[in-house]
Amino acid sequence: RVLFAKGYGSSNIEYGVPITPRTPFIMGSVSKQFTAAAIALLVQDGRIRLDDDVHKYVPELPDYGKKITIDQLVHHTSGLRDFWSLVDASGMRPDDGYTVADVVKLASRQRHLNFDPGAEYNYSNTGYVLLGVIVQRVSGKSLREFAAERIFQPLGMTVSHFHDDHNQPVPGRAIAYSPANGGGWKINVWNNDIVGQGGLMTTLEELQKWDENFYTGVVGGRALLSRQLERGVLNDGKQITYAFGLEIGEYRGLPMVE
DSSP, X not given: OOSOOOOOSEEETTTTEEOOTTOOEEXXXXXXXXXXXXXXXXXXXXXXXXXXXXXXXXXXXXXXXXXXXXXXXXXXXXXXXXXXXXXXXXXOOTTSOOOHHHHHHHXXXXXXXXXXXXSOOOOOHXXXXXXXXHHHHHHSSOHHHHHIIIIITTTTOSSOEEOOOTTOOOTTOOOOEEEOTTSSEEEOOOOOOOXXXXXXXXXXXXXXHHHHHHHHOTTTHHHHHHHHTOOOBOTTSOBOSBOSSOBEEXXXXXXXXX
């Protein structure tokens, strides 16, 4: 049960609307654990394997001469370059109206990897966009539709969704701002439709329902809960702290999942 829930600050400066536990936010990379959960559910369904070659589902990627697995996308060990780095390198603007197709196109033009698959850990948003593409191509449903059917609806998360259309209005949502030169604020809402690496829209109250699933297993059962905590392993056998969109560690000697 929830012992304390409170909002702070303004969700909309222009109308003076306060933030509450029911205010929908775009959650950034907190979204990744939901994309990873969708992949884990497809594994449970027998539709994919974690050791499958990514090219099987995303043939647009060049042949790098080495196999990249779905598991390596999940754990950021694929060697694929982060698309925001590619945006910067190409001279494009971060706030342009990017789509998932744009990210796939950017990735397909990269003829080399940052390192051999499995050799290193290097956080890559590209990998998680491609995981969303795999969900769509395997299930025949968009990541938004798949997550709604398999995760959000069973848990009663009625507001939560992958916000794959930036033109869609969401009642009560928090508007994004950044500091303006000389003081005050400016609106800073991105106008892209990329999901998988981010793009989850949810509330504090609904995240609590997701947190509860780590104890109840309503979605996915014990098999999913175990899978979500599986940390990546590099080629040299070293285990990393990153699991299925979650970080696994310790705090004062106690196990911690964040």
